[in-house]
Amino acid sequence: MQIIADLHTHTNVTDHAFSTLTEMVHAAKERGMAAIAITNHGPTNPDGPHEWHFSNLDLIPRQIEGVTVIRGIEFDITAPAGGINVMSNKSLKPIEFALASFHECLFPPADKTIHTQALEAILYNPYVNAFGHLGNANFPFDHEYIISRCNEHGKIVEINNASLNIRKGSRDNCADIARLCKKYEVPIAVDSDSHICYRVGHVEGALEMLEEVGFPEELVINSSVERLDAYFRGRGLRIFS
Ligand SMILES: [Zn+2]
Ligand SMILES: [Zn+2]
Incomplete structure (x- = not known):
């Protein structure tokens, strides 16, 4: 399976990321990718840009160096109840593509019931498209309860390559989440969560894990231009015109 778009990346307007928009897009081009989503942290994250970063996202050209640039955000799921x-x-x-993720600085890890409730609230949030790095072992939740309901709420699930490397214990969680996405036919996106241009498009570990669980390529929205185009058109957006 091939990944033609990286849908979770940070530029240096996020303090703990290091590359400019230009460098990130160039890296996507070098990796032969058709698209990249820029998904910086939301403004209430201590490391996120000011809100005006997002109100101005449409200044970014639709294509740079032949790569389609998708205007995104990684929302923080904020305590207490899934805001x-x-x-x-x-x-x-x-904003054209929005992930929502747990981050320890804004949602202190609690227990399985509280995490599940927070994710359930996100299912109903119309601004969110995808759950980001759900495999984080600090945030256990009822996998089947949430994954089985994603399709009725139009949510997709991200398999985050960086989690496999840096979030201890997340590989088994990610594999279990992937198995459930396969069972309930929930579409996924496979992303790098790059914080520097040298990581753009690197999703090798995630692809290896998906291979192990026999994950169907048809359910991976960023595995072909046609599938990604269909995903966005399904939401009334034309990113490849
Ligand atoms: Zn994150
Ligand atoms: Zn991220």
């Missing part, structure tokens, strides 16, 4: 970063409608409007 996300607070932003004005003006700032939300340009």
Whole structure:
């Protein structure tokens, strides 16, 4: 399986990331990718940019160096009950792809019931498209309860390559989540979560794990331009025109 778009990347407007937009897009081009989503942290994350970063996202050309650039965000799931970063409608409007993720700094790990409740609330959040790095072992949740309900709420699940390397214990969780996505036919995205241009498109560990669970390529939205185009068109967006 091939990944033609990296849908989770950070530029240096996120303090703990190091590359410019230009460098990230160039890296995507060098890796032969058709698209990249720029998904910086939301403004209430201490490392996120000001809200105006998001209200201005539509300044970014649709294509740079032949690579389609998707305007995104990685929302923080905020305590207590599954909210996300607070932003004005003006700032939300340009966003085309939104992940929502648990981060320890904004949602202190609690217990399985509380994490499951928070994720359930996200299922109903119309601004969120995908759950980011769900395999984080610090945030156990009822996998089957959440995954089995993703399709009715139009949510997809991200398999995050960086988690496999840096979030201890997440490989088994990610494999279990992938098996459930296969069982319930929930589409997934396979992403790098790059914080530097040298990691863009590197999803080798995630692909290896998906191979092991026999994950069907048809359910991976970023495994072909046609599938990614269909995903966005299904939401009324034309990113490859
Ligand atoms: Zn994250
Ligand atoms: Zn991230």
